[in-house]
Structure formats: structure tokens, C-alpha cells
Amino acid sequence: MFEGLQSPISFWLFGVIIVLLVLHFLYSDFSSKRLEPPGPRPVPLFGNLFQVDLKWLDKSLFDLSKKYGPVFQVYLGPKKVVVLAGYKTVKQALMNHAVEFGNREITPAFYDLTKSHGIIFSNGDNWKEMRRFGLKVLKDFGMGKKMSEEIIIKECSHLIEEFEHFQGKPFLNTKPINYATSNVISALLFGRRFDYKDPVFQAMVRRENEIIRLTGSASVWIYNFFPWLGPLLKNWRDLITNVEDNKAEARKIIAELKESLDPEVCRCYVDAFLIHKKHLEDSGMKNVYYHDDNLLYSVTNLLEAGNDTTANTLKWGLLHMAKNPHIQHRVQEELSTVVGSRQVQIEDRKNLPYTDAVVHEIQRLSNIFPISLPHATSTDVTFQGYFIRKGTTVIPLLTSVLYDESEWESPHSFNPSHFLDEEGKFIRRDALLSFSAGRRACLGESLAKMEVFLFFTSLLQRFRFTPPPGLSEDELDLTPVVGFSLCPRPQKLCAVQRK
Ligand code: HEM
Structure with missing residues (x-):
């Protein structure tokens, strides 16, 4: 029967046909008669990679949502992904079906980061315990309260001092801003x-930012679909080097804290974790989750999530101010009238x-996490009439929420009126889901909001931000550098002291 396959070429041809048939059956989901979300027709192996631009994934998916509707599916290589688009759909899925859409998709690159430990890239009971503990400790240490306000205000003065060195001349604000936000989270984690x-701190912060940029790069997406390509991809190799180097540094800091630990005095998150671990061990209770890996990876999670996102929001804020001098002027007038020259407080x-x-408009337009962090279904679910199998990757497309034309009057321009009523009073807008929603929503939201407000206002009290001499506001570039988070292209601004 297999006589015809005796030549190597026929054998390979036979193999390829079998693979194509298997993929065809997988893609067309023959086993199910239930209605699947619509989407572009995939080709074997590559799926819809010819219709989706991995360099601008959020934009591509947003465009596809206009054709296929708020719930659609695409194949990124062999991987089926369901995309949720528009405020109403994303909210309905993440809030009303919080459990079904509440797992994290752990792509091969995410697995490389934390081996499914820690908070961001874990699931099940481990995630529940690490998230609960993380939230509790950060709240005990004043996340979103007076104590973190003091930490942030102290850091504002260091940042202002750094900006003053440039005496109004053009400079790149990227590094000092990254250091400032990184120090706020370091104060909570390491005391x-x-x-x-x-230089050790500088290198650590640089690597944190690189890790986020690289995980969202096109070639690391390719690695996620075809992990065996990893060693051939420079971005993946760089990612692993950065991850390993930062793990080594975090281990050193944790070891120092371990050495000087006094169970009676809890100085920071790491102490709280170690004290809790010791308490479980001393009292003979079962300790499944409080081990070195969960400590290390929760720490690196919080460092990476807490630094890059907040810093990028601030960088966008200053860029928008330099681009819109009339808006900057109004903010400064209000600050001068209401606060004067004293330090701004959250109460203000x-x-x-x-x-x-x-x-709030900075938060909306910066669109820091355009595809959020991918989720996965924890169970089979029927949503808006479509059947989605357990374990399917789900992208809550935050770009489509923050730029939703049915929610925002001018979604693509910087317009503070989105958050003001006719009398000029501030109004909340539910569609501002920059921190996502539901059970996986950002754990650091209250800290991040406090940081953005205090850093932004403190800087605007002291400085007027302008393009470098010879460059007009229109020439400032708003095209983002795409990674997992969107950050502004490095470009110099002037921070001119206000009289
Ligand atoms: C402006 C700043 C920030 C933005 C825009 C932001 C946004 C987000 C988004 C969109 C997610 C994904 C939610 C989802 O999966 O649906 C997320 C997750 C997360 N964020 Fe933030 N974030 C910011 C700052 C912070 C800070 C300061 C911290 C740390 C204190 C933090 C810690 C986390 C953690 C731990 C998660 C994972 C939650 C989980 O998987 O359960 N973030 N953030």
C-alpha cells in the first residue's frame, strides 16, 4: 500500500498533505456545529498573518473589527485568537462574564518571563493567592493613600532637580522619568x-523597558506561534538575556533584605512576603505558594508593570503639552490660581x-496597553451568540475602547472636553478603560493614577514644556514606538523654568 512512498520526495509530500489536512480540520473546527465568531479566512500554518500587521497589531485588529464586528476571530499563525472590540463588548465580557474571560493567556514568551509564577502570567489558585497578597501588602504600604503620596512627592523633587540641570535647553526626558517611576515602586517593594x-539601577530600568518593548515586537510574536524558531530570533535572545540579568539583580536585592530581616519590623513588600512565609512554616501550616519563585517573579512583575506604563503615560503627557501650548497654559493658570507655588497634593x-x-485625556489618548494583556477563556462560553471554546486566547482590544467612535466625541484628537461638562466641571467617563476591567484589571491602578497626577502637576507648576528651538509644535511626532506598551518616540523637549 505504501509502495508509492518509497522515494524520499513522495514521503515528504505525503507528510505535508497530512499536516495540511490536520490544519484544515483544526481551522474549520469540523467537530463543532456551533456558531463561531466571524473572521477572515485563514490559510494553513500562517492563519491570517497576511491580513494582520504584527508591527501594528492593535491597529490591524481595530480595522478588522470594522469589517467583522465586535466579536471576531483571527488566526495568528496556527493560534486562534478571539478579539473583543468596542467599549460595550469589552465591558460586557470582562465584567459580566468575568470568570469565563478571566484567565491569562500564557504565550511561550510570557512563560519564559516567569514560568507561570508570580501575578501577571499565572492562573488558578496561584494567581488568586499572589494577586490577593500583592494587593493587600501594597495597600498596607499605602498604595493610593497618604504614605504613597509622600513617596511620590519626594520623588517629584528629585525629578524636578534633574530637569533643572538642563536650564531650559532641549533634552530627552525618557531616562529621568523612568528612574522616577521606578523609584516609587522600588520604595514599596524594597523599602x-x-x-x-x-549604574546598576540604570541598567535594571533599561532592561525592564526593553523587556516590555521586545515582548510586543513582531519577531517575538512569531516566536509565540513557532517557538522552535526562538534561538534564530535576535529579539527573543535579547529578551531572555534581559530577563535573566534582571532576575539576577532582583535576587541580590532580595537576598540583602533576607539577611537583614527583622520579623517585628516590616519594611516593604519583600519583607511582608518573607514574614508571611516564616509564619506559615513556624505554625506548621501548609505552604504551597510562598516560595522563592513566587517572590522573585511577583517582584519582577510589579517592577515591570509599575515602571514602564506610568513613565510612558507621563512622557505622553509632556509631549501633548508641548504640542498643545494653549491647553498647557490653561492647566498652568488653574494650578497657579488654586495651588500657587506650594506642593500639589492629591486633595487638590x-x-x-x-x-x-x-x-484623564492623557490616559485615554496614550493608550498604554493597546491590546491589554491577552486573556484566555477559563471554560467554554457562548458570548453574543458565538461559541468560544475553553482555553481560547482572547484580546480585549483596548485601542477600540479608548478610541471608540460611539463613546468619544473626537476619539483621535487631544480633547480635555471629553471629561468636562458644560459648566467646566470634571466628569468621569466609564469608557476610559486604560486599566482594563474585571478580575484581571490592573492591580496598581490607584498608585498609577496618583503618580501620574502628582508628577504631571508638579512638573507643570515648575516648567513650561516646548519643542526645541527651530521646531514647531506640528513637527513633534506622536507616532508611538510599538512594544507591548506604546511609548512616545524619543525626541527632545525643553523644560523652561516658569517665573
Ligand atoms: C498608567 C499606568 C498603568 C496602566 C495604563 C496599566 C494598565 C494595565 C492593564 C491594561 C493591565 C492588563 C489588565 C488585563 O489583563 O485585563 C494591567 C495589569 C497589571 N498591572 Fe497595570 N497599569 C499601570 C500601572 C501599574 C502599576 C503602577 C502597577 C504596580 C503597582 C501595575 C501592576 C499591574 C499588575 C500586577 C497587573 C496584572 C494583573 C493580573 O494579571 O491579575 N500596573 N495594567
């Missing part, structure tokens, strides 16, 4: 801040409606 000139926010609206 200390680092000097901006410390309610008396600064225009400034608050500007901060």
Missing part, C-alpha cells in the same frame, strides 16, 4: 529608592477640574 546615577484634585480632565 528604598536608588540614585539616578547608580477636586479643585482642579480642567487639570484633572487633561490628566
Whole structure:
């Protein structure tokens, strides 16, 4: 029967046909008569990679949603992905079906980051316990409250000092802003801040930003679909080097804290974890989750999630101010009238409606996590009439929420009126889902909001941000550098001291 396959060529041809047939059956989901979400027709192996631009994944998926509707599916290589688009659909899935859509998709690259430990890239009971503990400890340490306000205000003065060195001349604000936000989260995790000139700290922050950029790069997406290609892809190799180097640094800091640990004095998140672990062990209770890997990876998770996102929001904020001098001027007028020259406090926010609206508009338009972090279904679910199998990757497309034409009056332009009523009072908008929603929503939302508000207002009190001499506002570039988070292209601005 297999006589015809005796030549190597026929054998390979036979193999290829079998693979194609298997893929065809997989793609057309012959086993199911239930209605699947619509989507472009995939080709074997490559799926819809010819219709989707991996370099601008969120934009591509947003365009496809206009053709296929708010729930559709695409094949990224052999991987089926269901995309949720528009505020109403994303909210309905993440809030009303929180459990069904509440798992994290752990792509091969995400697995490389934390081996399914920690908070962001874990699931099940491990995730529940690590998230609960993380939230509790960060709240105990004042996340979103007075204590973190003091930490942030102290860091504002270091950042201002750094900006002053440039005496109004053009400079790149990227590094100092990254150091400032990184120090806020370091204070909570390690009980200390680092000097901006410390080369070990500088390298750690640079690697944190690189990790986020690289995980969202086109070639690391390719690695996610075809993991065996990993060693051939430079971005993947760089990603692993950065991850390993940062793990080594975090291990050192944790070891120092372990050595000086006094169970009676809890200085930071790491102490709280170690004290809790010791308590479980001393009292003979079962300890499944409080081990070195969960500590290390929760720490690296919080460092990476807490630094890059907040720093990028601030960088976008200053860029939008330099691009829109009339808006910047109004913020500064309001700050001068309401606060004067004293340090801005979080309490002032309610008396600064225009400034608050500007901060919210920065949050919306910066669209920091355009595809959020991918989710996965924890069970079979029928959603808006479509059947989605357990374990399917789900992208809550935040770009389509933050730029939803049915929610925002001018979705693509910087318009603080989105958050103001006719009398100029601040209004909340439910469609501002920059921190996502539901059970996987951002754990650091209250800290991040406080940071963005205090850093932004403190900087605007002291400085007027302008393009470098010879460059007009129109020439400032708003095209983002795409990674997992969107950050502004490095470009110099001037921070001119206000009189
Ligand atoms: C402006 C700043 C920030 C933005 C825009 C932001 C946004 C997000 C988004 C969109 C997610 C994904 C939610 C989902 O999967 O549906 C997320 C997750 C997360 N964020 Fe943030 N974030 C910010 C700052 C922070 C900070 C300061 C921290 C740390 C204190 C933090 C910690 C986390 C963690 C731990 C998760 C994973 C939650 C989980 O999987 O259960 N984020 N964030």
C-alpha cells in the first residue's frame, strides 16, 4: 500500500498533505456545529498573518473589527485568537462574564518571563493567592493613600532637580522619568529608592523597558506561534538575556533584605512576603505558594508593570503639552490660581477640574496597553451568540475602547472636553478603560493614577514644556514606538523654568 512512498520526495509530500489536512480540520473546527465568531479566512500554518500587521497589531485588529464586528476571530499563525472590540463588548465580557474571560493567556514568551509564577502570567489558585497578597501588602504600604503620596512627592523633587540641570535647553526626558517611576515602586517593594546615577539601577530600568518593548515586537510574536524558531530570533535572545540579568539583580536585592530581616519590623513588600512565609512554616501550616519563585517573579512583575506604563503615560503627557501650548497654559493658570507655588497634593484634585480632565485625556489618548494583556477563556462560553471554546486566547482590544467612535466625541484628537461638562466641571467617563476591567484589571491602578497626577502637576507648576528651538509644535511626532506598551518616540523637549 505504501509502495508509492518509497522515494524520499513522495514521503515528504505525503507528510505535508497530512499536516495540511490536520490544519484544515483544526481551522474549520469540523467537530463543532456551533456558531463561531466571524473572521477572515485563514490559510494553513500562517492563519491570517497576511491580513494582520504584527508591527501594528492593535491597529490591524481595530480595522478588522470594522469589517467583522465586535466579536471576531483571527488566526495568528496556527493560534486562534478571539478579539473583543468596542467599549460595550469589552465591558460586557470582562465584567459580566468575568470568570469565563478571566484567565491569562500564557504565550511561550510570557512563560519564559516567569514560568507561570508570580501575578501577571499565572492562573488558578496561584494567581488568586499572589494577586490577593500583592494587593493587600501594597495597600498596607499605602498604595493610593497618604504614605504613597509622600513617596511620590519626594520623588517629584528629585525629578524636578534633574530637569533643572538642563536650564531650559532641549533634552530627552525618557531616562529621568523612568528612574522616577521606578523609584516609587522600588520604595514599596524594597523599602528604598536608588540614585539616578547608580549604574546598576540604570541598567535594571533599561532592561525592564526593553523587556516590555521586545515582548510586543513582531519577531517575538512569531516566536509565540513557532517557538522552535526562538534561538534564530535576535529579539527573543535579547529578551531572555534581559530577563535573566534582571532576575539576577532582583535576587541580590532580595537576598540583602533576607539577611537583614527583622520579623517585628516590616519594611516593604519583600519583607511582608518573607514574614508571611516564616509564619506559615513556624505554625506548621501548609505552604504551597510562598516560595522563592513566587517572590522573585511577583517582584519582577510589579517592577515591570509599575515602571514602564506610568513613565510612558507621563512622557505622553509632556509631549501633548508641548504640542498643545494653549491647553498647557490653561492647566498652568488653574494650578497657579488654586495651588500657587506650594506642593500639589492629591486633595487638590477636586479643585482642579480642567487639570484633572487633561490628566484623564492623557490616559485615554496614550493608550498604554493597546491590546491589554491577552486573556484566555477559563471554560467554554457562548458570548453574543458565538461559541468560544475553553482555553481560547482572547484580546480585549483596548485601542477600540479608548478610541471608540460611539463613546468619544473626537476619539483621535487631544480633547480635555471629553471629561468636562458644560459648566467646566470634571466628569468621569466609564469608557476610559486604560486599566482594563474585571478580575484581571490592573492591580496598581490607584498608585498609577496618583503618580501620574502628582508628577504631571508638579512638573507643570515648575516648567513650561516646548519643542526645541527651530521646531514647531506640528513637527513633534506622536507616532508611538510599538512594544507591548506604546511609548512616545524619543525626541527632545525643553523644560523652561516658569517665573
Ligand atoms: C498608567 C499606568 C498603568 C496602566 C495604563 C496599566 C494598565 C494595565 C492593564 C491594561 C493591565 C492588563 C489588565 C488585563 O489583563 O485585563 C494591567 C495589569 C497589571 N498591572 Fe497595570 N497599569 C499601570 C500601572 C501599574 C502599576 C503602577 C502597577 C504596580 C503597582 C501595575 C501592576 C499591574 C499588575 C500586577 C497587573 C496584572 C494583573 C493580573 O494579571 O491579575 N500596573 N495594567
